[in-house]
Amino acid sequence: MQVAIVTIGDEILIGQIVDTNSAWMAQQLTSKGFEVAEIRSVADKATAIRQTLDELFVRYDCILVTGGIGPTKDDITKNTLCEYFGTELIFSEEVYENVLKVLGNRMKMNDLTRNQALVPQQCTVIQNRVGTAPITWFERNGKVLVSMPGVPMEMQWAMTHEVLPRLTDCFRKDAYLSAVMMVTKHPESALAIKLQAFEEALPQDFGLAYLPSPALVKLRLFAYGSRHEVEFRRLSAALKQLLGDALLCEGDFSLEEVLSHKLRKHNLTVATAESCTGGNVARLISSVPGASTYFRGSVVAYATDVKNALLQVDSDVTQQHGVVSEAVVQAMAEGICRQLSSDCAIATSGIAGPDGGTEQTPVGTICIATKCKDTVVAKTYRFGNNREFNILRATNNALVQLMEMMD
Numbered sequence: 001m002q003v004a005i006v007t008i009g010d011e012i013l014i015g016q017i018v019d020t021n022s023a024w025m026a027q028q029l030t031s032k033g034f035e036v037a038e039i040r041s042v043a044d045k046a047t048a049i050r051q052t053l054d055e056l057f058v059r060y061d062c063i064l065v066t067g068g069i070g071p072t073k074d075d076i077t078k079n080t081l082c083e084y085f086g087t088e089l090i091f092s093e094e095v096y097e098n099v100l101k102v103l104g105n106r107m108k109m110n111d112l113t114r115n116q117a118l119v120p121q122q123c124t125v126i127q128n129r130v131g132t133a134p135i136t137w138f139e140r141n142g143k144v145l146v147s148m149p150g151v152p153m154e155m156q157w158a159m160t161h162e163v164l165p166r167l168t169d170c171f172r173k174d175a176y177l178s179a180v181m182m183v184t185k186h187p188e189s190a191l192a193i194k195l196q197a198f199e200e201a202l203p204q205d206f207g208l209a210y211l212p213s214p215a216l217v218k219l220r221l222f223a224y225g226s227r228h229e230v231e232f233r234r235l236s237a238a239l240k241q242l243l244g245d246a247l248l249c250e251g252d253f254s255l256e257e258v259l260s261h262k263l264r265k266h267n268l269t270v271a272t273a274e275s276c277t278g279g280n281v282a283r284l285i286s287s288v289p290g291a292s293t294y295f296r297g298s299v300v301a302y303a304t305d306v307k308n309a310l311l312q313v314d315s316d317v318t319q320q321h322g323v324v325s326e327a328v329v330q331a332m333a334e335g336i337c338r339q340l341s342s343d344c345a346i347a348t349s350g351i352a353g354p355d356g357g358t359e360q361t362p363v364g365t366i367c368i369a370t371k372c373k374d375t376v377v378a379k380t381y382r383f384g385n386n387r388e389f390n391i392l393r394a395t396n397n398a399l400v401q402l403m404e405m406m407d
Contacts, residue, residue, distance in 0.1 A: 001171045002037040003029055004056045008049060008067035008077050009150060012041045021066045021155055028159055032168060033176045034062075035224070044068055046080045053084060053145070061143045062171065064163070067150030069133045071112035078120070078136070081147060085138050087122035092134075095119055099132045130157045137166070144170060175226035179236045180252040181219045183243055184400050188212040191219075191246075198242060203231065214389075215396035216248070216255065248403065255399040256284040262406045263294040263344070268372070270402070271296040271342035273311050273332040275323075276350040276366060278302070280395045296340040301332065307349075311335035324349050324361050326378035329369035333378075337371055344406075345371040346398045350381075352390045366394045370402040377405060 005025055011017045019041055026036040037060060042048050049068075056063050068077030082089055096117035103109065116132045119125050126135035131154035138145040144167075148158045183191060188210050192199075199208050205225055211218040221239055223232050240247055249258050263270060272282045282298035285291060299310050304323055307313040312335040313328060321327040332347035350366030357363035364383035369376060381397060383390045 001033070001062070001174075002035045002060050003062045003064060003167075004038045004040070004060045005036060006049075006052060006056070006063060006065045007039075007041045007150070008044060008065060009041075010044050010074070012067075013043055021150065021152055024152070024156060025064060025066075025159060028164060029064075030176055030178075032164055033174055033224075034167070034171075044074050044076055046076055046083070049077065049080045050084055057143055062167065063143075063145045065145060065147045066155050069147060069149055071116055071132070077147060078118070081123075081136065081138065081145070082120045085120065085122060085140060085145075087120045089118040090121045092117050092119045092125060095125060095127065095134050098127045098129070098134070102128070102130070102132055126158070126162045128154060128158060129161075130154050135162060174224050175229075177223045177225075177228060177232045179221045179232075179239075179250065181221070181239065181243065181250055182248040182253065182258065183217045183219055183246050184215065184248050184404070185246040186217065188217050191217050195219075195239075195242065198239065202235070203228075206232075206235065213396065214393035215400045218252065219243075220252075245407075248400070254284075255396055255403075256288050259285065259399055259403055260288045260291065260294070262403055266406055268343040268406070269294050269296050269341075270344040270346070271336045271340040272298040273307075273336035273345065273347040274298060274300050275302055275307070275332075275348055276352045277348045277391050277394050277398070280391055281346050281348065281398055284395065284399070296342040299336060299339070307332060310339070312338065322361065324351060324365055324367055326367050326369065326380055329367045330376050330378045333369040333371040333376055343373055344402060345369075346402055347371075348394055348398055350390070350394060352394075353385050353387045364390055366390065366397075368394065368398045368401055370398065370405055372402065372405040375405060377401060 005022050007019050007022055012019050022039045029036050040052055042052050068075045099116050113132055119134055120136055124137040128134050131149050131151060133149045135158045136147045146163055148155045205228060206223045209220040221236060274281055279298060279300045285295050301307045301311055304318055308315050311332050313331040317327050317331050329347040329349050333345040337345045347369040351357050351363050353363035363385050366381045366383060369378040383393050
């Protein structure tokens with residue numbers, strides 16, 4: 001069963017906001033056995049919306065729409081859908097009562113908010129329990145269009161509690177089988193070469209997708225159809241065997257979530273001493289719920305004298321080896337463990353760019369030390385000239401480097 005997603009809003013097209021709705025919806029739909037065949041972003045213009053729907057309904061039986069149903073004048077989706085489906089707006093007392101409940105004592109009803117209770121006469125109205133804009137479900141000639149709010153929290157509530165269950169009842173679909181494996185030690189191209197024979201031998205209805213990121217590739221083995229369950233398990237096991245020690249873990253997780261699991265499993269604590277990453281490693285570690293059970297803290301030691309004073313890095317080490325060196329990050333990792341009584345540590349120092357490099361230490365040179373109990377590993381990485389990308393790559397490599405010490 002193929003589905004199209006349409007996000008409506010000029011703010012998406014001009015880059016004012018990023019369309020996260022489509023990605024979230026696609027993940028949820030795929031997990032339920034639907035195939036997301038197309039995603040479009042459309043301007044707040046009636047002609048653009050109508051043309052898009054005409055094009056998509058030729059190919060798909062279901063279109064999910066988010067955005068453009070708020071109370072302001074630039075929210076035109078509701079009126080446009082009325083025209084498209086040949087109906088008119090009527091006042092719904094049920095929606096009005098729901099809007100009053102949602103507002104509670106937070107704000108007074110005004111005319112614009114009251115207009116949220118105007119709904120298309122020929123549609124199924126679904127109450128939005130977390131917002132004022134109702135969800136509308138249209139059906140014509142066996143095809144379905146669902147219009148939902150663009151506010152992510154409201155859209156996610158609508159999809160989870162109302163839309164996905166109704167779509168499952170409305171359309172027949174086949175099971176979607178999927179296994180995600182997080183792989184290190186191989187860039188995407190090298191991994192593809194390693195798995196070429198495996199991939200070419202996959203049966204019909206099976207596929208292997210690559211999602212690369214700095215220091216990591218997420219592999220997704222997938223198949224459509226519950227009849228493939230036995231073969232899917234066999235191929236999953238074969239793929240894991242091929243990956244060997246390059247398999248960091250199974251499941252679609254973030255690196256910080258995997259680190260959290262490993263720290264909890266081994267009952268270890270961690271701290272960070274950061275220079276060029278500016279606290280980004282600590283930000284990710286502390287973003288996981290419950291991080292307070294294993295994250296001791298962080299020192300962002302940008303200046304050399306701060307490294308010397310707070311992390312107890314001997315000035316002779318910085319003078320002899322240079323601030324960007326494996327010797328210095330090793331001393332930083334050892335220092336933060338002593339200062340914060342931590343079992344493990346991540347330390348970074350480098351030249352993120354875009355300037356500050358030398359012939360001996362060019363921009364993109366990053367040194368990372370990771371400490372786990374009594375063992376310290378220090379490595380030098382050579383990245384590129386882009387500052388943001390260098391910080392991201394350094395952060396990811398630092399997390400992976402520590403996790404590989406814990407296996």
